Structures are given as C-alpha cells and as structure tokens.
Amino acid sequence: MGSLKEVANAFNPTVTDKLHSPNAILxxxxDHTILMQKKSEQKIYPASLTKMMTTIVAIENLPDLQKKIVLPASMFQKLYKENASMAGFVPNEKVKAVDLLYGVMLPSGAECCIGLADHIAGSEQGFVEKMNQKAEQLGMKNTHFTNCTGLHDEKHYTTVKDLSILLCYALQNKTFQDVFTSSRYSTSSTNKHPEGITFQSTMFKNMENPVINGGKIVGGKTGFTDEAGLCLASLAEKDQKEYVLVTAGARGDHQTEQYNIDDALEVYNDLGKSKFNK
Incomplete structure (x- = not known):
C-alpha cells in the first residue's frame, strides 16, 4: 500500500500557489495516483491528524466494538492541563469502544484516545509502539509518533504524503470509513451520561457547504496546534471517483477563517480543469 504513483504534468502551479497551506497532496x-503535491515530503507536525492512525490501530486491535471501557480519573488532569481537545466524557465513565472511536475523530477527543490506548496496550506508550509499527508497515518512511493525541512534540512528525498513504489504507476499513464520513453521532447511554453525548465533526461544523463542482466532500479530520497550523485530511467524491487531500501548516487558528477548509474547497473545485487532472 505504501506506493503512490505520480502523474506527469499533473502538478499545476496555478492551483498550488493559491493555497494557504504550505504542504499539500491530492x-x-x-489507483493511488498523486494528482497534485506541494512540499509533500517536507516534515510537518500532524496535530490531530495523528488521530487517524490512533483510530485505525484501535479498530484493528479491538475484537469487540461494543465492549465498555472505563476512562480512569487519573488521565484527565494531565489532559486538562495540556488544554487538549476533549469529547466531553468525564472521569470513571464507562463508554462503548465504538463510541470512543467516534469521540476520537468527530470532536477530536483526547480522553477517547488515551482510554483506547490504555485498554488496548496497557499504556499510551505501548499503543504508540503499535502506531509506529503500522506506519513502518505502510511505508510511511518519514513518520514518527510519540503520542496518540497529536499534542505537540518535536519528535512527533510526519509528511502530508505519509498521511495520504495512511488515509487511503484506513478508508479500506468499513468501520473507519463510517467514522470518517460521519457529520454527527450520538453515543449510547453511559453511567455518567444517561442520554448519551452527541458529537459533531469539527470539519463539517466549520464547512458551510460540502458540495463541490461535480460532487461533494464526504469526510474529514481537522487538526490544529500553534506549531502545526491548520491541517485537514479529507475525502471527496467527484465524477464517480474518490479523492484524498491532505493539507498542513496553514496560518490561523480556531478563531480565524478556516484556511484548511478553504484550501480543500479550492483544490476539489479545480480538480478536472485543464492540466490539473489528466
């Protein structure tokens, strides 16, 4: 799966020059053909795009998605201190594994990541070893993970090219695809939230209209830290074909215009014009 094919002359400078993101790949x-790229092999910090790897590794290591997992109180203090994004679960909550997967991807919940990691591997570091093993297996040659949440660490890095390899692989998994393409999801009842919690995708929440010329954006995962900038990994369907776009490093934050989403709309709408797509 690690190999991507490049198309001659598909790199269109007029498209890439318009992008807010310094790193991009389509x-x-x-057929895993690269249609556009911009500094796709330059080292970046993935922020919450890390959670795509967290999710697929968790899925592949969970024999029963209906099993309830306890979120120990001990993990929350550190996450609160680091100002990590949270899904809304609370200490000692018992949550179905499948609900934690949606909590990882839609609201980008760090407590869901740690809960899954501890349950599967006994510790976050044990789980991170599985993440790095999967990266190596997929041929993600310029990637190294130190955590499962995407919180900034100098030694936690990747490239948009490696992330596109990861996403193309993960989308082959039905559970991952269901999670990745959901705009909203309501969890089942828990001991702390008898009514459950309803999540909204951070991408769809910030996207006024997912419709593009000839298709629509059907799924995505946002990411942001001060060091990583605004990032986005997305999936679009256009003219009966599926495309993955990964962008990283756009300036801005949660309060500014979402330039990562603007870039996705720009690229997908230009797809098919002139030399951009052979």
Missing part, C-alpha cells in the same frame, strides 16, 4: 483513491 491522491486518487482508486
């Missing part, structure tokens, strides 16, 4: 999911 891949056709069907």
């Amino acid at each position: 891949v056709c999911v069907d």
